[in-house]
Amino acid sequence: MKILAIDTSGLTATVALCEDDRLVSVFSIQYKTTHSQILMPMLEKIKELTSLDLKTIDAIALAAGPGSFTGLRIGTATAKGLCLALNVPLIAVPTLDAMAYNLYGVERLICPMMDARRSQVYTGVYTFVPEKREDTSLYTYSMKTILDQKCASIDEIADFLNAQGKPVTILGDGVPVYLDSLEQKLKVPFSVASVSQDRQNAASLCQAAAQYMREGRTVDADSFAPEYLRVSQAERTSLEKKTEDNTGNSPDSGAGSAKSDSDANAFGMKIPKVKERVFIRLLKAEDIDRAAALEKENLGNEAWTLEQLLTASTRDDTIYLVAEKQGQIIGLCGVQNIQGDGEITNVSVDKNMRGEGVGYKMMRQLLERGRGIGIENYTMEVRSSNAAARRLYEKLGFKSDGKRPGFYDNPKDDAEIYWLRSSQS
16 A cells, blocks of 8 residues: 655645555655745655656545644645545545654653644644554554644643643644743653654654555545634634625635646646546445445345345454445445455446456455454455456456366356465565
8 A cells, every 4th residue: 555645734844655564755844945835846756766656656645734724725735636636535634643653652641732823732642552462472552542633722731731640742843832831831741752753744644644544534535624723814804804794705715726736737647527536435334225236236146135245344354345436336345354364255346337447446455454454365256257357356466276166156157266365465
């Protein structure tokens, strides 16, 4: 899974590219230049130096706010343009959540603080909880949110941290602004993150986004708007003026759709029409009827019933994804984890959408998300005569491992047994 991450929420402009568990490139600048001047050149430089084929990107990750109003709008416009151009989902990670990942594995409290002016900070409180893997001494960490991100006064956040009674590490551009006040108000032991950890970092955003992706937490780029937590001074002035004029109009949010087009085109890409985009997401309860009908259209009597699909998709050891286009379900795939082996149980694509890469896109995400629930190897069966399906699975790295003669009926056919083992990937 390849993710391109963008964070322009603060003084630092930072972009990164990661693939699976590997950080390929990260580029950060905190200097007297505007994000509109440097963001696209940074992206271009990553593309050039890593020989990046844009078509291989699986998702765009974005620091979704809070932060600088102008910075967020520049990042949002660029990310939207890239999502449209590449036909990929948007992973919107709260800015402060991503900053907390700078201190991954720290078990004390973590409190990012971004200067919000007027003696306020954008802040939240987090910690990382160790989780030991079975039959090994290896520990991993999951992030726990103790206080959701909010705009708060220094007094308010200091009181909250004191009430927790635990040591805390603080970071962010709000720290040097309010450090004197924090030294007076904080009663719990606290430290300041090092210069390598104290600002936004797209590498940390990539790490958080990968977890979001495994959990299916993507958003529609078209409808996404950043989380400002409060309106800007310009919007307050506009709102007050419009209220006085009794126009009844709400202030413009400045989503910057026109700029997203120009930025993506500057990155050497053509923006496709919205109707062409296909999104992969988790199956929802309201999708079951259409998903079952799609199975029936593709597999006839071999298809699962609605009841079987509902039961399978609500188990803790399964993942079911759908492909959606223009609000219509055009694809379905699912996997069940059986002691570390993932049995792929369903793969269906609308007959009118075959040959457009829908199946490949669904399966790539399914394989990646399956690893998030402990799947190491994958297996599936397919009709020997289904050449198109076999080409798809072989493209994904599956290898034939035998046959079940006469396994299928109506018409009679052998079942080709495929495996994708961790040693192959």
